[in-house]
Amino acid sequence: MQEYIEFFQNHMILSLAWVGLVVAVIMNFVKAKTAGYKEISPAEATHFINREEGTVVDIRSRDEFRQGHIAGSVHVLAAEIRSGSVPSLEKHKANPMILVCNNGQTVKDSANLLAKGGFEKVYVLKNGLSGWSEAKMPLVRGKK
Numbered sequence: 001m002q003e004y005i006e007f008f009q010n011h012m013i014l015s016l017a018w019v020g021l022v023v024a025v026i027m028n029f030v031k032a033k034t035a036g037y038k039e040i041s042p043a044e045a046t047h048f049i050n051r052e053e054g055t056v057v058d059i060r061s062r063d064e065f066r067q068g069h070i071a072g073s074v075h076v077l078a079a080e081i082r083s084g085s086v087p088s089l090e091k092h093k094a095n096p097m098i099l100v101c102n103n104g105q106t107v108k109d110s111a112n113l114l115a116k117g118g119f120e121k122v123y124v125l126k127n128g129l130s131g132w133s134e135a136k137m138p139l140v141r142g143k144k
Contacts, residue, residue: 035108035111035115036114036115036122037108037112037122037123037124038124039104039124039126040098040123041126041135042131042132042137045070045125046137048096048098054096054123055097056070056074056100057074057089057099058073058075058100058101059076059100059101059107060101060129064102066141068140070129071140074088074092078107078110081113082113089114093120096121097123098124098125099111101129102130103127103130104126111124
């Protein structure tokens, strides 16, 4: 035990960085477990879309949506979700809801808001549309 104390004293910055990393990993794990959504792969998303009447909600800008989106996607802006103004999604409340953005990061707040708003099965597409494209999944161009 004395060696650990001596190491900590001699390498304070390194030790504090290590402790910070451990705390960050623990917080990330806890946050993921308490989130109102689950991250899913493109294959899992396809399963929900085809077998469980899943609805894909694309929260990117209108121009990004036109450049390419998942077939059958509903285009809803993140601001609309934040304001609670999403009547187009209400009819899908009991179905799996798969939220999509460019990289899978900006969509997480919207996913939590929908889960708190009573949507039962909220999912986030891991790595967003980038992950979808990397998995060689099809995109629809144009429309809306």
